[in-house]
Amino acid sequence: MSRAPMSRVPISKEQDILKMPPPKRPPRVTSRRIGIHTSSAGGMQNAAERAWRLGCNTLQIFSSSPRQWAPYELSLPQCAEMSRLRKKYDLKPLVIHTNYLVNLASTTPLFLKKSIEAFRGEVERALNLCAEYLVLHPGSFRGLDREAGLMQTAAAIAAATQGLDLAKQNLTILIENTAGAEFSLGSSFEQVAEVLDRLNGLVPVAACIDTCHTHVAGYDIVSEIGMQETLKDLDATIGLKNVRLFHCNDAKGARGSRLDRHQHIGRGTIGLEPFRRLLNDPRLAHAAFIAETPIDEPGDDKRNVEALKNLVKR
Numbered sequence: 001m002s003r004a005p006m007s008r009v010p011i012s013k014e015q016d017i018l019k020m021p022p023p024k025r026p027p028r029v030t031s032r033r034i035g036i037h038t039s040s041a042g043g044m045q046n047a048a049e050r051a052w053r054l055g056c057n058t059l060q061i062f063s064s065s066p067r068q069w070a071p072y073e074l075s076l077p078q079c080a081e082m083s084r085l086r087k088k089y090d091l092k093p094l095v096i097h098t099n100y101l102v103n104l105a106s107t108t109p110l111f112l113k114k115s116i117e118a119f120r121g122e123v124e125r126a127l128n129l130c131a132e133y134l135v136l137h138p139g140s141f142r143g144l145d146r147e148a149g150l151m152q153t154a155a156a157i158a159a160a161t162q163g164l165d166l167a168k169q170n171l172t173i174l175i176e177n178t179a180g181a182e183f184s185l186g187s188s189f190e191q192v193a194e195v196l197d198r199l200n201g202l203v204p205v206a207a208c209i210d211t212c213h214t215h216v217a218g219y220d221i222v223s224e225i226g227m228q229e230t231l232k233d234l235d236a237t238i239g240l241k242n243v244r245l246f247h248c249n250d251a252k253g254a255r256g257s258r259l260d261r262h263q264h265i266g267r268g269t270i271g272l273e274p275f276r277r278l279l280n281d282p283r284l285a286h287a288a289f290i291a292e293t294p295i296d297e298p299g300d301d302k303r304n305v306e307a308l309k310n311l312v313k314r
């Protein structure tokens with residue numbers, strides 16, 4: 001399994017932007033959809049208020065505890081309040097990140113069954129919350145070969161979504177590329193494309209590309225030429241139009257290290273320029289850009305959102 005995208009310390013009261021006075025003026029937004037993974041402490045609808053105060057116009061949340069099977073409590077009034085706040089603040093898209101325990105490539109029948117049930121719960125909650133995207137890591141193939149692992153993940157997604165009409169509610173499952181730790185599926189664009197190809201026409205699917213994972217999996221996104229080559233590769237496999245979300249994370253590890261440790265924007269081994277190139281590439285204007293950066297100091301979340309927004313040219 002991939003590691004948590006962030007070393008998230010529990011938010012203390014002093015740190016929680018909800019406990020501070022609201023901004024006097026609406027925060028500045030850019031021509032790009034920029035956001036950050038946001039805490040839903042106190043109820044999922046609170047994430048929308050927090051995201052707006054952080055200066056976001058899109059957001060990502062968990063709808064279950066990332067390392068436990070139990071889903072968060074989700075009532076109809078909460079869902080309605082989430083929709084109301086999103087409309088009020090123009091927060092779009094709403095992205096839900098699947099719990100890290102789910103492994104749809106598991107070879108243990110009991111664990112696979114549990115994963116499929118949990119993933120179905122993720123899809124149902126995403127539908128209830130009117131989310132546009134549900135992000136999923138393709139899983140870990142220990143005990144299978146990679147090819148069989150990818151096939152099983154695709155089959156498990158199809159099984160988990162049976163009878164649910166995602167297209168009708170405009171929900172798309174996004175397969176995320178991974179850092180390439182041992183047995184993890186999805187560290188190359190080809191592997192992500194393979195899962196998408198198998199599900200095409202069955203379930204609405206597209207891709208989420210994580211900059212940290214791409215870099216530590218060995219792709220060059222740091223040099224200008226390298227970034228152009230990597231985007232060419234991405235277009236030839238997944239297709240740029242199918243990349244609906246970029247997880248914008250700087251990296252602690254070197255290129256090719258497979259070390260999945262996220263760093264603040266501009267302060268890691270990727271640096272600012274690659275983010276500037278992605279954010280201003282007209283071929284990617286349809287995508288959302290969401291940080292999953294650590295919170296080491298109070299205010300780091302707001303600073304990382306600002307750092308991304310400052311790179312957008314117009």
Ligand SMILES: [Zn+2]
Nearest residue numbers: 004005212260
């Ligand atoms: Zn990661």
Ligand SMILES: [Zn+2]
Nearest residue numbers: 005210247292
């Ligand atoms: Zn990610």
